[in-house]
Amino acid sequence: MPTRALRTAASGMYAQQVNIEVISNNIANVNTTSFKKNKAEFKDLMYQKVNVNPLSNSTPGIFDSEGIHVQVGNGVQAISTQKIIRQGDLTPTNNQFDIAIQGEGYFQIRKPDGSFLYTRDGSFKVNSDGTLITASGYALDPDITLRDDIAGIFISRDGEVEVTDISGSSYVLANIQLARFINPAGLQAIGDNLYMETKASGQPLLGTPGTNGFGEVHQGFLESSNVDIVEEMIAMITAQRAYEINSKTVKTVEDMMQLANNLKR
Amino acid sequence: MIKGIYVAARGLDNRMKNLEIVANNLANLNTVGYKRDISFFEMMNQFNQPDVKRTIDFAQGNMTQTFNQLDFAINGKGFFVVEGKQGMELTRNGKFSISDDGFLVTEYGAKVYGKNGLINFNDSITKNENTVVVNRNGEVIIGDYALDSILVVLPDNTMNIEKSSNLNFNLSDGSFLFPDEGSFEILQGHLEESNVNPIQEMESMIKVSVNYESNNKIINYLDQTLEKANEIGRT
Numbered sequence: 367m368p369t370r371a372l373r374t375a376a377s378g379m380y381a382q383q384v385n386i387e388v389i390s391n392n393i394a395n396v397n398t399t400s401f402k403k404n405k406a407e408f409k410d411l412m413y414q415k416v417n418v419n420p421l422s423n424s425t426p427g428i429f430d431s432e433g434i435h436v437q438v439g440n441g442v443q444a445i446s447t448q449k450i451i452r453q454g455d456l457t458p459t460n461n462q463f464d465i466a467i468q469g470e471g472y473f474q475i476r477k478p479d480g481s482f483l484y485t486r487d488g489s490f491k492v493n494s495d496g497t498l499i500t501a502s503g504y505a506l507d508p509d510i511t512l513r514d515d516i517a518g519i520f521i522s523r524d525g526e527v528e529v530t531d532i533s534g535s536s537y538v539l540a541n542i543q544l545a546r547f548i549n550p551a552g553l554q555a556i557g558d559n560l561y562m563e564t565k566a567s568g569q570p571l572l573g574t575p576g577t578n579g580f581g582e583v584h585q586g587f588l589e590s591s592n593v594d595i596v597e598e599m600i601a602m603i604t605a606q607r608a609y610e611i612n613s614k615t616v617k618t619v620e621d622m623m624q625l626a627n628n629l630k631r
Numbered sequence: 632m633i634k635g636i637y638v639a640a641r642g643l644d645n646r647m648k649n650l651e652i653v654a655n656n657l658a659n660l661n662t663v664g665y666k667r668d669i670s671f672f673e674m675m676n677q678f679n680q681p682d683v684k685r686t687i688d689f690a691q692g693n694m695t696q697t698f699n700q701l702d703f704a705i706n707g708k709g710f711f712v713v714e715g716k717q718g719m720e721l722t723r724n725g726k727f728s729i730s731d732d733g734f735l736v737t738e739y740g741a742k743v744y745g746k747n748g749l750i751n752f753n754d755s756i757t758k759n760e761n762t763v764v765v766n767r768n769g770e771v772i773i774g775d776y777a778l779d780s781i782l783v784v785l786p787d788n789t790m791n792i793e794k795s796s797n798l799n800f801n802l803s804d805g806s807f808l809f810p811d812e813g814s815f816e817i818l819q820g821h822l823e824e825s826n827v828n829p830i831q832e833m834e835s836m837i838k839v840s841v842n843y844e845s846n847n848k849i850i851n852y853l854d855q856t857l858e859k860a861n862e863i864g865r866t
Contacts, residue, residue: 371647371654375658410655410796410798418648438655439655441659451698451699548701551702566729604661608829611829611832618840622840
């Protein structure tokens with residue numbers, strides 16, 4: 367039975383279903399700080415050589431003719447999702463611990479076990495020890511710890527953290543470092559706006575904001591999600607139509623198989 | 632008379648295989664770098680006879696911008712060369728990354744060739760610079776140092792190209808040319824979309840199913856005629 371075309375169409379429908387799942391995740395995160403949209407990726411499956419019967423062949427009977435073949439593919443597979451690393455808009459929040467990155471780079475975050483994670487979500491908070499932590503509770507690395515007598519904090523675009531104490535004297539407390547990757551799209555998203563280094567992303571390179579291609583940091587701003595609803599809607603329409611057209615293949619195969627079954631009167 | 636039935640039945644068989652090709656094109660509607668297969672009945676040989684030689688449509692796909700510095704698309708003719716399981720393979724899928732040992736690799740781990748052999752970033756990445764700039768001629772520049780050029784080749788006969796999976800192509804006879812500079816450009820931060828056009832495929836699908844139905848009818852008529860022949864001599 368000619369079930370290859372059916373399986374091929376089914377693989378196409380399944381791939382589009384994955385596509386819709388990715389798109390719906392993007393739309394759900396339209397207001398998530400520093401969210402980077404995903405794009406589903408597909409690959410074609412293996413090709414088989416199939417013998418065909420040329421109509422010019424005058425031998426009676428249906429034989430698979432030697433040497434005359436075509437390559438027939440077996441469909442598609444959804445393999446991965448890719449992050450689209452595009453700058454999100456900066457939204458003013460007037461919160462002195464909110465820091466947005468304009469340009470390339472990630473904040474380096476230290477987990478309690480000493481390993482590092484990366485994020486662009488700069489909505490920092492201060493914990494009971496006075497250390498800057500992310501919303502998920504991990505400390506910014508290198509540590510920025512504010513003493514009890516700090517009255518004001520000013521972060522310049524190159525990451526210099528200047529604090530003013532109660533007596534009115536100000537001094538530079540620390541410098542915020544950013545991490546960059548040769549292939550930021552290869553970072554693994556682990557939820558909570560956090561990313562993990564992978565083989566594909568490459569090693570992190572640390573540096574000062576605003577130099578050597580590193581982005582600048584902006585105090586009092588947060589980076590919004592880079593999801594564009596119109597773009598997602600278009601993608602959704604495309605995916606839905608692609609799903610539909612694969613189902614048309616199923617219908618066509620079904621009709622043809624029915625004709626074949628009715629060959630004998 | 633019986634031969635006629637066989638001819639029509641071969642037609643049924645071939646139409647079904649064509650539908651499989653159309654189905655595969657449609658399934659790969661969103662596959663980056665995919666090139667559609669042309670159904671074989673569309674082909675005519677020099678005697679204007681239907682021929683079964685299958686071809687791949689290498690028409691340019693649309694470009695999508697991904698903003699990723701290791702995504703490349705070729706605008707124009709030519710292929711990236713990668714190290715496949717059976718020697719050199721060609722691909723139009725320029726979604727690359729960097730392997731553990733510093734090689735530029737495809738999504739499936741195949742190393743990418745430059746003009747001076749496989750491209751390796753190992754020395755360059757350790758330096759305090761990790762912005763890769765690839766200009767339109769394919770020159771890979773890290774900082775102010777030109778590392779290599781991405782190799783782009785053009786098979787001298789596209790009829791010799793066969794597909795293998797993972798969006799790669801094999802050359803059954805390995806001869807290729809180097810395209811002239813200016814006949815192609817490499818776009819960094821872009822990927823080439825599939826060149827499948829759903830309307831075109833729908834048209835093929837209709838054509839296949841109508842053809843299938845006609846062949847089916849022919850078999851039915853021949854069958855009825857044979858029945859009449861069997862009745863000759865009956866009184």
